Amino acid sequence: MNDPWTPYSARVVERVVETPDVVTLSLRFTDPEVQQQYRFACGQFNMLYLFGLGEVPISIMDYQDGCLQHTIRAVGRVSRKLVALEPGAMIGLRGPYGNSWPLEAARGRDLVFITAGLGCAPVIAAIRRAIAERDAYRRLIIMQGVKHSEDLLWQAQYDRWREVPDCEVLLAASEEAKVPFAWSLGMVTTLIDKARFDPLNSTVMMCGPEPMMRASIRALENNGVAMDNCYFSLERNMQCALGLCGHCQMGSPFICKNGPIFRVSDVRDWFLLEGY
Amino acid sequence: MDQSVFLPQGDFGQIFERLREAGYRVVGPAEQEGALTYDVLESADDIPVGLVDRQAPGHYRLEQQNHRRRFDWVGTAQGLKPWLFVAEQPLWVAREVEGGLRFEEVRETPVPTAVIGVRACDLAALALQDRHFLDGDYPDPHYRARRESLLLVAVNCHRSADTCFCVSTGDGPEVTFGADLVLDELDQGYLVKAGSERGAELLARLPGRPVRGWHKRRAKALRKQARTQQRALPSRDLRGPLYAARDDMRHWQPVAERCLTCGNCAAVCPTCFCHRVDEESPLDGSLSRAVRRWDTCFNDEHSYLVGHVVRKSAEHKYRQWLTHKLAIWHDQYDRSGCTGCGRCITWCPVGIDIVEEAERLCREVGES
Numbered sequence: 001m002n003d004p005w006t007p008y009s010a011r012v013v014e015r016v017v018e019t020p021d022v023v024t025l026s027l028r029f030t031d032p033e034v035q036q037q038y039r040f041a042c043g044q045f046n047m048l049y050l051f052g053l054g055e056v057p058i059s060i061m062d063y064q065d066g067c068l069q070h071t072i073r074a075v076g077r078v079s080r081k082l083v084a085l086e087p088g089a090m091i092g093l094r095g096p097y098g099n100s101w102p103l104e105a106a107r108g109r110d111l112v113f114i115t116a117g118l119g120c121a122p123v124i125a126a127i128r129r130a131i132a133e134r135d136a137y138r139r140l141i142i143m144q145g146v147k148h149s150e151d152l153l154w155q156a157q158y159d160r161w162r163e164v165p166d167c168e169v170l171l172a173a174s175e176e177a178k179v180p181f182a183w184s185l186g187m188v189t190t191l192i193d194k195a196r197f198d199p200l201n202s203t204v205m206m207c208g209p210e211p212m213m214r215a216s217i218r219a220l221e222n223n224g225v226a227m228d229n230c231y232f233s234l235e236r237n238m239q240c241a242l243g244l245c246g247h248c249q250m251g252s253p254f255i256c257k258n259g260p261i262f263r264v265s266d267v268r269d270w271f272l273l274e275g276y
Numbered sequence: 277m278d279q280s281v282f283l284p285q286g287d288f289g290q291i292f293e294r295l296r297e298a299g300y301r302v303v304g305p306a307e308q309e310g311a312l313t314y315d316v317l318e319s320a321d322d323i324p325v326g327l328v329d330r331q332a333p334g335h336y337r338l339e340q341q342n343h344r345r346r347f348d349w350v351g352t353a354q355g356l357k358p359w360l361f362v363a364e365q366p367l368w369v370a371r372e373v374e375g376g377l378r379f380e381e382v383r384e385t386p387v388p389t390a391v392i393g394v395r396a397c398d399l400a401a402l403a404l405q406d407r408h409f410l411d412g413d414y415p416d417p418h419y420r421a422r423r424e425s426l427l428l429v430a431v432n433c434h435r436s437a438d439t440c441f442c443v444s445t446g447d448g449p450e451v452t453f454g455a456d457l458v459l460d461e462l463d464q465g466y467l468v469k470a471g472s473e474r475g476a477e478l479l480a481r482l483p484g485r486p487v488r489g490w491h492k493r494r495a496k497a498l499r500k501q502a503r504t505q506q507r508a509l510p511s512r513d514l515r516g517p518l519y520a521a522r523d524d525m526r527h528w529q530p531v532a533e534r535c536l537t538c539g540n541c542a543a544v545c546p547t548c549f550c551h552r553v554d555e556e557s558p559l560d561g562s563l564s565r566a567v568r569r570w571d572t573c574f575n576d577e578h579s580y581l582v583g584h585v586v587r588k589s590a591e592h593k594y595r596q597w598l599t600h601k602l603a604i605w606h607d608q609y610d611r612s613g614c615t616g617c618g619r620c621i622t623w624c625p626v627g628i629d630i631v632e633e634a635e636r637l638c639r640e641v642g643e644s
Contacts, residue, residue, distance in 0.1 A: 002379065002381060003368075003381050003383075003417045004414040004415075004416075004417070005367045005368055005381075005417075005566070006367070006368040006379050006380075006381045007368075007370075007377075007379055008379065009376040009377045009378065009379065011376065030375070030376045049370070049377075051370055051372060051377060051564055052555065052557045052561065052564045053555060054553070054554075054555035054566075055553070055566075075582040075583065076582050079582075090372070090376045090377045091377070092370060092377055092379060235581060236579070236581065236586070237577075237578070237579060237580050237581055237586075239551075239552055239553045240553065242412070242413075242414035242416075243412045243413065243414060244408070244409065244412070244414065244416055244549070244551070245550065245551050245552065245553065245568070245571075246549055246550035246551070246571075246573075247550065247552070247571070247578055247579070249600070249604075251599075251604060252604050252607035252608060254608075257412065257413065273522070273523065274592075275586060275587050275589075275591075275592035275595065275596070276586070276587075276596070
């Protein structure tokens, strides 16, 4: 075992271009023993390392065919290089870190997923898990907002989810003159008013840009949903993922060790304040 | 473990010798660029004699006095932090090799180190850093290695600087825990008390004499003298007023107008733990090294997120520092992050005074 700071060697097994600036990398540890011992829960993240450049935290999208899947948008110094990696490329990997979506505690309730942009990636594994155990939950509501309808990742997957019994898939595009059939025009928050779920017996899981989550909190409250039953995945500058470096503090919580998933009511004050 | 002896002034060097025999390098007060700081010492003679420090907001001067005491000063520029949570710590090295990347952990065997002259506020700060670096799910191996090789010879403060407020934080001026040996310095010599088994072993090897009643009475009077501090934080737990002041940026403008956001306060703060991780490669590109360095919440990069900086203004930065230190720490570590050492006041280039700011904020939210 390495000390907590030190990554393990890993390899890019597959690269899928999702949109011009979003790529899904399938990764496998070089050491089979490390690979075998690796376990993760939906909502956790890994630190991905590029030689000579450094590490970035990336949420785990899923685990399939013995590979960890990370969906990455080219936005920063390291992520721009990560999305350009071809199969066979060598990287560093350590994790998983953080907590997970409260899927167990939500059994027997409506599950409401609200995501926007690439915010869907940390939630995908949770949605897949919920669908795999469809009978454990009541209604499933999946809401995703994008700027342009062609930005939507995994259209086919959303189409498949529509076929799942009692599963409502709602899509919205905010910057389009005319939206495709079955889409709504506007922000993801417009979907919250349309969705049919029991506000008193639902668990909400959200991930996306902070303005979108702030607006969603307002829309959910207007619909009578208590923030005790809402969870979101947060992001701050995470350099160590170990609860040591201090950069990811958002007021009291350290996003890396107390999160990244929080019950909204627990951190609401900090989240709504500018500058924390 | 109430073992104590009296060590005559002329025998002070014996402490030094016993520590060296036990395999420790000795670190103690040394004058550097006009200030006292902890440095590696070769002999007991390296410790300056008769120096006192005059501290005030943005001000530190050493003054030579006409006595032979070695520990009449109050505060070193830095506490124990640089000796445990070092300012620059290599973490690991990556190399490109056939078939992958090879990661090599950086493992050091720190030299066993004894620090002489440590104060109660330093020990309280050390306990807080221990809590941060060692008590979580991922104890820091680098901090731990240094921590385990540390021996502490503390000194009870017999005077306070004008910037001291450790009485109000509950952390001084008397040493009550965390030291292996505790000294009270009198003109005639030292009252030496063991604070641990290691300390007791050292004490047993000193040419100590029995402690007399007047030694104790004199030391007690001097300790009492140090408790007479001018300054005090309004209370130990300031979450109420600071969380009330947090939401209105007008409370933070007066201090932001003066604050240079230089981060000196965080650099000298004995409990500040933030650090960034840098990636460095030599010119030939043969390897890449992860190095951690002290960072402060006054840097833009500290709160960098893709596309924006969470805390850009001096208002936001100072608010982060003060609310974290005096309020948020209670949520995170069950006590304040301030041990009353006053370093942030002394070393602030514009003399911003944490006690004054806390008082002002309490006043403002009390009034509103």
